[in-house]
Amino acid sequence: MHRDAPHPPSPSMRADPPADLAVAGMLAGAEGPHQLAERIAAVNRELARWDSNGALAHWEPGPGLDPRAGAALKDYLAACLALPGWAEPARIARAESLFMDMSMLSCTLLFCASLPECYVLPDLSAVLHAAGQLEAHTDYRVRSTAAMIFPVMLAGGLTGREGAGVAQALKVRLIHATIRHLILRGSPDDSLGAGPVRPLLPAGGGIYHTLYAHGWDTARNGLPCNQEELAYTLLTFHYVFLRSLRKLGLGLERQDEEDYLHAWNVLGHMLGIERSLMPDTMAQAQQAFLDIQARGRELARAPDPRPALAAALMRAMEDEIPLRLFKPFPTLLTRHLCGRDASADLGLNRRQPLLSRLVFTAGLGLVRAVDALVRLAVPGFSISRMLTRAFGYRLVTRFLMDQTRPLRLPDALLGRLNDALGQWRHDPRAPRWLNRLEARLAGHRAPPAAGAGADADKRAA
Known part of the structure; x- marks a missing residue:
C-alpha cells in the first residue's frame, strides 16, 4: 500500500450506510x-x-405514512432485499435442520451462553442498558431476540417466499440504524468529526426519548451499534452456540459447524455486517471473538452496566427452578460455558453455595462420563442433551409460549413456530424412557412418539 494512502476507519467507527441512509430519509422533517x-x-x-419474504418485493407504503419515509423504505428494500451471491441454499438448509434437531437445547444456550456473552462488551451493554433499562425487562430482550432467531432458522426462513427470516432481519437492521440516529441525534457520518453528544433530560417516557437524551462520545466509544459490535453479536449467536455444544460434549462435525456458521453469515449480510468481519471456520471465529473482547475490555465504564444485565438474566432463570439447591445452576452453567474472564466481567464470579457447586460439578462430570460410555452402543444417547432440553423447555414456556403475551410475529409464522415448539417436546434421538424422564423434569406430559421412541428403545436394547 502507498505510504500516503488513507487508512480505512476501524470497524468501531463504521456503521451501515444503506440502513443509515434509509433512516435519515425515513425521519426527514421530524x-x-x-x-x-x-x-x-x-x-x-x-x-x-413486512410479514413474509415474498411480501417485500411488492410492498407499497400506506397512505398515512409521510411520503419521504415511504420512498426511503422502498429504496432500502430495492438495495438490500437480495441474498448475497455467496449464499449456498443447501448449506443453509443443513443449518436449519441442525437448529431443529437442537430445539429446546438451543434455548438453554441462548440464556446461558449467547446473551451473557453479548453483555460482555461494555459499549454494547451501555446501548442495551439505555434501550429501555433492560435489566428491568429481561423478558423483552429474550423475546425480541427470539422474534428474529426463529423466523430465520425455521425451514425456508432465509430462502423461501413463505419464510420470514429476511423480513425480520431487514426490520432489525432498521432498528439498529434508528438507535444510531437517535443516540447521535443525526447521521453517523456527521458525528465522526463532531464533539460528544451531550446528555439531556428525557422529554418524555419511552425508549425513543431515552435514547435521544442518552448522550454519546463517538471519539471515545466508537459509533453505537457499529460494525465491530454487530459482528461480535453475530459471533455470540453462531460461534458461542457451537462452542457451547462442544463444552457440553455435544459438538457437531466440522462440516456441520461450518454450515451453521455459513447460514448465520448470510443473516449477518442481511443485517448489514461487512463480509470481511464474518468468519467461515471455528478457528477464525474464535480468534475474532477473543480479539473483539480484548479491545472491548480496554474501554472501562463507570458505572458498569454489565453486572446488572447479567444478574437480571440469572434471576429470570432461577425463578423457573423450584428447588433451592438447584437455583444456582444457571449461574454455574453460564460460568462453565462462558469461562472465567467473561464471568468476571459480568459479576458472575461470586461464590455460590458449596453444596450446589459440588452437585453441579460432580453431576457435570458424571453426565459426560455416562454419555461417552453409553454412546459406544447408542450413538444418539445423551443425558446432557436431555437435561439442557428440559431446562430449555421451562424457559420456552415462560418466555416464548405465554399465551397472554404472544411473540410479535405474523400470525402465519406464529402458527409455524407453535407447531415446531410442539414437536420439540419429543426428542427423536432419545429412547422412550429418557423422553419420559425429560418430560417430568420439564413439567409437561411426554407426547406419544410416532415410532421414533420405539426405534430408539430397540437401539438401546
Whole structure:
C-alpha cells in the first residue's frame, strides 16, 4: 500500500450506510424527540406488514405514512432485499435442520451462553442498558431476540417466499440504524468529526426519548451499534452456540459447524455486517471473538452496566427452578460455558453455595462420563442433551409460549413456530424412557412418539 494512502476507519467507527441512509430519509422533517417518536411509530405500523419474504418485493407504503419515509423504505428494500451471491441454499438448509434437531437445547444456550456473552462488551451493554433499562425487562430482550432467531432458522426462513427470516432481519437492521440516529441525534457520518453528544433530560417516557437524551462520545466509544459490535453479536449467536455444544460434549462435525456458521453469515449480510468481519471456520471465529473482547475490555465504564444485565438474566432463570439447591445452576452453567474472564466481567464470579457447586460439578462430570460410555452402543444417547432440553423447555414456556403475551410475529409464522415448539417436546434421538424422564423434569406430559421412541428403545436394547 502507498505510504500516503488513507487508512480505512476501524470497524468501531463504521456503521451501515444503506440502513443509515434509509433512516435519515425515513425521519426527514421530524424535529426533536416528540416528532421523531411519532414518525417511528408510524413507520413501525408499516413494518408490521413486512410479514413474509415474498411480501417485500411488492410492498407499497400506506397512505398515512409521510411520503419521504415511504420512498426511503422502498429504496432500502430495492438495495438490500437480495441474498448475497455467496449464499449456498443447501448449506443453509443443513443449518436449519441442525437448529431443529437442537430445539429446546438451543434455548438453554441462548440464556446461558449467547446473551451473557453479548453483555460482555461494555459499549454494547451501555446501548442495551439505555434501550429501555433492560435489566428491568429481561423478558423483552429474550423475546425480541427470539422474534428474529426463529423466523430465520425455521425451514425456508432465509430462502423461501413463505419464510420470514429476511423480513425480520431487514426490520432489525432498521432498528439498529434508528438507535444510531437517535443516540447521535443525526447521521453517523456527521458525528465522526463532531464533539460528544451531550446528555439531556428525557422529554418524555419511552425508549425513543431515552435514547435521544442518552448522550454519546463517538471519539471515545466508537459509533453505537457499529460494525465491530454487530459482528461480535453475530459471533455470540453462531460461534458461542457451537462452542457451547462442544463444552457440553455435544459438538457437531466440522462440516456441520461450518454450515451453521455459513447460514448465520448470510443473516449477518442481511443485517448489514461487512463480509470481511464474518468468519467461515471455528478457528477464525474464535480468534475474532477473543480479539473483539480484548479491545472491548480496554474501554472501562463507570458505572458498569454489565453486572446488572447479567444478574437480571440469572434471576429470570432461577425463578423457573423450584428447588433451592438447584437455583444456582444457571449461574454455574453460564460460568462453565462462558469461562472465567467473561464471568468476571459480568459479576458472575461470586461464590455460590458449596453444596450446589459440588452437585453441579460432580453431576457435570458424571453426565459426560455416562454419555461417552453409553454412546459406544447408542450413538444418539445423551443425558446432557436431555437435561439442557428440559431446562430449555421451562424457559420456552415462560418466555416464548405465554399465551397472554404472544411473540410479535405474523400470525402465519406464529402458527409455524407453535407447531415446531410442539414437536420439540419429543426428542427423536432419545429412547422412550429418557423422553419420559425429560418430560417430568420439564413439567409437561411426554407426547406419544410416532415410532421414533420405539426405534430408539430397540437401539438401546
